[in-house]
Amino acid sequence: MAQKNSNIVEYGEPVGMLAAQSLGEPGTQMILRAFHFAGIESTIATSGLPRIVELVDARKKPETPITFVYLTGEYKRNVGKAEQALKRVSEVRMGSVVRRVLENFSKGIIKLVLDTQVLKANELTPGQLAQKVAKKLEARTKVDKDGNILVKLKTKKLTEVRSISVKLMKDVVQGVEGAGKAVLQKDAKTDEFYIIAAGSNIGGIMEIEGVDKSRIYTNDVFAMHRQFGIEAARNTLVKELDTTLREQKINVDKRHLMLIADAMTYSGTIKGVGRHGLSGQKQSVFAKAAYEETVKHLVNAAAFSEIDNMRGVTENILVGKQIPLGTGSVRLAIKKEDMQKVKPKK
Amino acid sequence: MSDKDDNDIVPQHALMQAKDAKEVLSEMHLRPENLPKIFSTDPQAAKLGAKPGDIIKIKRHDYGNTYDIYRLVTEE
Structure with a gap:
């Protein structure tokens, strides 16, 4: 106890400056962009100095948002169940299942040539897609004998037909919008399945059946703030700074990072460290x-x-x-x- | 939202009685506006039904340490 008390910072100590230097000095030693293949998540995610800058500047959207989705009950043990959950999360856009778009402007018909392999991988049928398109565009759709979708539009105007077909490609046909492409992973320690998604729409993902709401986590600090509030954002900041530094084998005391995160979230929102953020408020x-x-x-x-x-x-x-x-x-x-x-x- | 929607990363929030809040502030020689802020629209504050001017007590678990911090509820 005496040991602990003797280590407490004294009044008047410039803790902010110490924190800034403690993070700034190792920052000069960091590798700009490291390539490592330790695990799938670390190969996609931004790491090193760019990631630290991104966090400290409080960028609204991270370069590579990643969401860790853990599952509940039998979803986390059973492969089949886990794959079901994965399918409901992973975002599939129309553009990725369609191989070619043929527009007939004189008749106002769009013909969608489907990629059967992608379709099979996602367990979708042309019929399902045709129904979705019909509902979305309020137009009549038909599946022809080659398995292609024909959409009969009300308009025949060239610009309108083209803009509809462009918009149609961006439609989400399966999964959660903004969840990104997702993959299934197995935790080696606990032997459970979890999903890694390349998006940060945690609000949408949380509505999916089988998703463990208490363990969902994303590296997008602003998404965490929107969903769970300012204290969660603060904890996410600390965690992200810590893991990024640790990845590079740089030892910065966690208390410095905690102070920085506290200062950034002091006002109730996340403010960057810099002219437009904390320093600008002198x-x-x-x-x-x-x-x-x-x-x-x-x-x-x-x-x-x-x-x-x-x-x-x-x-x-x-x-x-x-x-x-x-x-x-x-x-x-x-x-x-x-x-x-x-x-x-x- | 029910309790089971709580994420592990969110520490426990509790609305403080005006009397307790005053005691804590005088102990720390602080005025309410010196405290860190939390918006009344913040998901956790909204869950507690906090109004601007209230003080929320947060039980943080950091670095093996458990301690309380306080946030003043403000309007966004």
């Missing part, structure tokens, strides 16, 4: 003026009669005062009741 006029656009900040401050409390580091160095850290953070104060004991001299 209170002091001098600190802002010392960084960029000096004249603009000073003129604005003068025009709106802003007040500088001189609490930060930059502004105190600027005027040559002691910075309010460590020893400098101690200030003299007097209690109200003691003030009355002091008699003013005449």
Whole structure:
């Protein structure tokens, strides 16, 4: 216990600066883009410095969103059941099952030549697809003897027919929209099946039967924020920073990462570290003026009669005062009741 | 949403009574606006029915440590 207490950070310690340096220095040693084939998830995912930058800058969409979908009950033990769940999650677009699109503009007919192999792999039939298309476009559809789909449109205008057929290719025919392509994996330790999806629509995936809602996890911090709130986003940030650094065998104490994540989620949303995020919110006029656009900040401050409390580091160095850290953070104060004991001299 | 929808990554949130909140704040020499924020539209805050001005207590499990942090509910 004494050992633990002696290691607690003292008041006035510049913890933020220490955290920044602790993450910044190993960052210079990181490999830009590493190639490794330790597991399927790490080969697709962005790693190394680009990933750290992505997290710290709070980019709205990660370069490679990945969702880990764990399953419940018999779905996680039984291969057949697990594959069923996979099929319901994995996103299949019309474009990937159609080999060729033939448009007959004079008759207003679109002919979809299907790729039978892809169709078979996804266990879809031309009939099912034709029904989906009919429902979506409110048009009459027919399956011809070669297994192709004929769509009779109401319009014959060239531009409209083309725009419908382009849109049709982007339609999701199976799975969750935004879930991306998914694969089935087996956990070597617990011997259970889980799904890795290349998307981050966790809200949609959670509605699928057999998905364990309590264990679903994505590396998309903003998706976690939307679904589970700010505390989950904070934990995701810590976890992602930690795993990214660990992958590269870089040891940064987790408490530094926790502090960074806490600062980024302080305002209730995720803010990046940088000019538009945390650093841009400095209170002091001098600190802002010392960084960029000096004249603009000073003129604005003068025009709106802003007040500088001189609490930060930059502004105190600027005027040559002691910075309010460590020893400098101690200030003299007097209690109200003691003030009355002091008699003013005449 | 029911309780079983809770994800493992979400720590336990609890709405604080005004009296308890005041006690905690005076102990830490803080004003409510010094606390980290949570939006009233946040999924966890909405689940508790928190209104702007309330304080939510969060039980965090970090690094083998369990500790409480507090967030002030604000409007988005």
